[in-house]
Amino acid sequence: MSDKITHECGIALVRLLKPLSYYQEKYGSPLWGFTKLFLLMEKQHNRGQDGAGVACVKLDVAPGEPYMYRERCVKTNPLDKIFRTLLSSYNAKVGSGEIHPEFADTVKQHFDFGGELLMGHLRYGTSGGYNISSCHPFFRRSSWPTRNLALCGNFNMTNTAELNASLIAMGQHPVFATDTQALLEKIGFFLDEEHEDLYRGLRAQNLAGSEITHRINEELDLARVITRSAKKWDGGYALVGMVGNGDAFVARDPSGIRPCHYFQNDEVIAFASERAPLMTVFDLAVEQVKEVEPGHVVVIKKRGAITSTRFTEPLPKSSCSFERIYFSRGNDLDIYRERKALGGRMVDQVIKSVGGDFGKAVFSFVPNTAEIAFYGLMEQLRIRRRDEVKASIMKAAREGVLSEGLIDDLILRNWPRAEKVVSKDIKIRTFIGQETMRNQLASHVYDIAYGSVDAGKDALVCVDDSIVRGTTLRRSILRILARLNPRKIVIASTAPQIRYPDCYGIDMSELGKFIAFEAAIALLKENGKADVIEDVYRLCRAEVAKPIGVTQVNHVCKIYEPFSAEQISARIAELVRPKNIEWKGEVEILFQTVENLHIAVPNHTGDWYFTGKYPTPGGFRVVNQAYLNYFEKSEGRSY
Numbered sequence: 113m114s115d116k117i118t119h120e121c122g123i124a125l126v127r128l129l130k131p132l133s134y135y136q137e138k139y140g141s142p143l144w145g146f147t148k149l150f151l152l153m154e155k156q157h158n159r160g161q162d163g164a165g166v167a168c169v170k171l172d173v174a175p176g177e178p179y180m181y182r183e184r185c186v187k188t189n190p191l192d193k194i195f196r197t198l199l200s201s202y203n204a205k206v207g208s209g210e211i212h213p214e215f216a217d218t219v220k221q222h223f224d225f226g227g228e229l230l231m232g233h234l235r236y237g238t239s240g241g242y243n244i245s246s247c248h249p250f251f252r253r254s255s256w257p258t259r260n261l262a263l264c265g266n267f268n269m270t271n272t273a274e275l276n277a278s279l280i281a282m283g284q285h286p287v288f289a290t291d292t293q294a295l296l297e298k299i300g301f302f303l304d305e306e307h308e309d310l311y312r313g314l315r316a317q318n319l320a321g322s323e324i325t326h327r328i329n330e331e332l333d334l335a336r337v338i339t340r341s342a343k344k345w346d347g348g349y350a351l352v353g354m355v356g357n358g359d360a361f362v363a364r365d366p367s368g369i370r371p372c373h374y375f376q377n378d379e380v381i382a383f384a385s386e387r388a389p390l391m392t393v394f395d396l397a398v399e400q401v402k403e404v405e406p407g408h409v410v411v412i413k414k415r416g417a418i419t420s421t422r423f424t425e426p427l428p429k430s431s432c433s434f435e436r437i438y439f440s441r442g443n444d445l446d447i448y449r450e451r452k453a454l455g456g457r458m459v460d461q462v463i464k465s466v467g468g469d470f471g472k473a474v475f476s477f478v479p480n481t482a483e484i485a486f487y488g489l490m491e492q493l494r495i496r497r498r499d500e501v502k503a504s505i506m507k508a509a510r511e512g513v514l515s516e517g518l519i520d521d522l523i524l525r526n527w528p529r530a531e532k533v534v535s536k537d538i539k540i541r542t543f544i545g546q547e548t549m550r551n552q553l554a555s556h557v558y559d560i561a562y563g564s565v566d567a568g569k570d571a572l573v574c575v576d577d578s579i580v581r582g583t584t585l586r587r588s589i590l591r592i593l594a595r596l597n598p599r600k601i602v603i604a605s606t607a608p609q610i611r612y613p614d615c616y617g618i619d620m621s622e623l624g625k626f627i628a629f630e631a632a633i634a635l636l637k638e639n640g641k642a643d644v645i646e647d648v649y650r651l652c653r654a655e656v657a658k659p660i661g662v663t664q665v666n667h668v669c670k671i672y673e674p675f676s677a678e679q680i681s682a683r684i685a686e687l688v689r690p691k692n693i694e695w696k697g698e699v700e701i702l703f704q705t706v707e708n709l710h711i712a713v714p715n716h717t718g719d720w721y722f723t724g725k726y727p728t729p730g731g732f733r734v735v736n737q738a739y740l741n742y743f744e745k746s747e748g749r750s751y
Contacts, residue, residue, distance in 0.1 A: 120236060120435070121267075122386075123372070123384065125362060125382065125383040126229075128145045129380055132145075132220055132226065132228070133216040134379075135379075145228065146230060148380070148382065148394070149230045149231075150191075150232075155389035156441075159386075160234025160236045161234075163190050165247050166198075167180070167182045167264075169227055169262075179227075182249055183197070184249075198225055211223060231249055248264035249262045249263060249264040249354075252297075252300045257329075257356035257357040258328050259307050260356030261300050263351065264351075265292070265352060266349070266371075267295075267616075268348060268349075269345060269730075270346045270728065270731060270751045271345075274344060274660060276294050278298070278344055310331055314327050329358075335419065338409045339423040347369075347616055348365050348367065349364070350385065358413075359412065361412070362374070363423065364407070365407070366407030367431075368403075369617070371385055372403070373386065373402065374403075375394055381412060385440075388440075388445075405422075428727065429717070430717055430718040431716040432618075433717065433719055434614075435447075435716060436713045437606060437713070438578055453711070455490075455606055456492040457704060458575070458606060466600075470526045471525060472566075474533065474565050474570050475574075477534075478576060482606065489575055489604070493528040501523060532561060532564070533565065534593070535559050558592055565598050570598050572598035574589075574602070574604070575606065576604065577605070578605055579607070579627060580620060585603065586688045586690055587690070591693060594695035597697075601697060601698070601700070603700070604702040607703070607722070609628040609677065609680060610626055611629060611632075611668075612720060612723075612738075613738045613750060616731070620721060621738055623668070623738045624742040630687060631681075631684045632672050633645065633671065651670075652743075655732070656737055656740060664729065664732035668735050677705070682701075684701050685700055709722070735750075
């Protein structure tokens with residue numbers, strides 16, 4: 113993705129099903145679970161670099177002793193810093209004699225994360241800023257273990273204001289911060305009610321305090337808590353929660369927008385956003401890792417019982433296709449195949465763009481996340497060329513003109529040529545606060561392999577995974593590619609044109625910043641259709657004015673209707689072409705078709721950012737509000 117956007121967070125949960133001494137005896141370390149949590153997070157570091165957090169619950173701790181812990185960091189390399197800090201503390205206590213690793217009880221007593229229930233979160237900030245108070249896990253504390261709650265997740269809610277209003281209606285005084293805070297208070301409210309109902313019923317039976325505590329632990333129904341809490345949730349989410357008594361839950365949205373996978377055996381149950389990290393960390397076969405069912409909550413009781421319960425009405429599955437195009441790591445078996453297929457599906461457009469003349473074209477990719485799709489494109493190009501060579505040889509044989517020289521010429525001529533043209537050299541750090549300085553440095557993020565293109569003769573085709581704002585193309589990539597002086601530069605995006613905001617996890621909510629939207633607006637003005645811009649504004653205002661709960665319509669699609677995808681692509685090419693450069697060649701931008709996207713990625717059909725077809729009512733409210741924000745020049749998120 114040539115434009116940096118903040119997006120999907122990463123989650124991890126490890127619940128040990130045996131005492132710590134079991135792992136010390138079998139694996140040689142009482143920190144086996146703690147290590148697995150770190151590895152699951154490290155294998156998902158692509159999902160969050162703005163912050164990291166971990167939490168732990170220790171089971172069966174004596175009254176008066178702490179049992180629930182949290183550590184968070186928003187500094188550079190936050191995951192590394194957290195685990196270095198915790199392990200330094202552990203090693204210091206080993207050195208002082210407080211902890212004897214061979215005796216697991218000393219680890220549990222003296223090391224904060226020497227527990228059986230462990231949670232981890234990797235944060236990509238989409239709201240709430242980048243300070244420590246916005247970093248997961250969030251905590252809700254109480255002197256009652258069953259009312260203590262730690263919560264983290266990979267999610268965005270479209271209706272945070274509505275959720276906060278419902279809290280006010282209950283008599284609470286919520287602080288309007290983030291959707292995480294709203295969910296924490298919502299779940300916490302019903303957790304309190306569940307606890308109170310159990311407590312009063314058991315108290316009426318004149319039971320002793322220890323028996324009341326035991327019975328509450330046994331009878332606490334987290335599936336019911338989530339069912340009651342989720343009645344007004346609208347968004348994409350994978351939530352992880354831990355209760356102070358040792359119960360835990362993982363809940364996934366009813367459309368299956370956000371990913372969540374898990375593995376279970378008699379030693380451990382572990383959850384992660386992505387499948388491949390579970391396979392790698394626990395050395396699993398693909399069939400051993402399962403998906404959390406959409407609209408279900410998996411509850412792990414303190415005693416180790418595990419259940420999966422539907423907590424909300426089902427919706428058509430609409431898993432995020434961007435997970436497959438870009439977000440998730442490409443080493444997953446299916447994702448690797450899908451990304452190759454995405455690249456392969458570009459072959460017809462690419463061949464047409466270079467006129468079928470592979471001998472005068474160089475193929476490459478930018479950025480590194482597009483590499484797998486590039487392999488798919490090259491595979492299909494070579495298959496096409498092989499078929500051409502075969503047909504020519506067969507024809508020559510039939511005509512009796514086949515010779516060794518002809519065979520050499522056919523095999524060696526016009527073969528698709530791949531080069532590593534672009535390399536990413538540096539990362540522009542967020543501490544560079546001045547935008548002008550960042551812009552000046554942006555052109556140096558990437559560098560090129562000089563001499564990899566025959567100047568003035570070769571077309572240069574670069575595969576990109578997606579194009580959102582076009583900023584990096586305009587300011588950096590096209591400028592440095594132009595230094596090679598190709599006769600033509602072709603950027604082939606394996607994602608379709610991004611036309612609409614996302615509100616379920618990706619920080620893409622400002623319409624005016626999408627290069628496809630910018631191109632469509634420019635075309636409307638150039639073709640005497642500027643009245644459409646104001647007409648859509650009036651329609652969107654009417655939609656947003658409708659009461660909550662009334663179905664809305666996406667009127668922003670009318671901005672694109674007068675033009676073909678090819679017309680918009682051509683206008684995008686004009687918009688991203690850098691100004692004030694000496695190179696005079698042509699720039700062409702190719703986009704994946706929605707049809708080919710679904711062929712390449714058949715099981716992740718969520719495509720609302722391409723088509724405007726949102727899976728929940730909140731999405732339609734967001735797209736209309738985003739247009740109002742654009743028209744009224746109001747910056748910021750539309751939800």
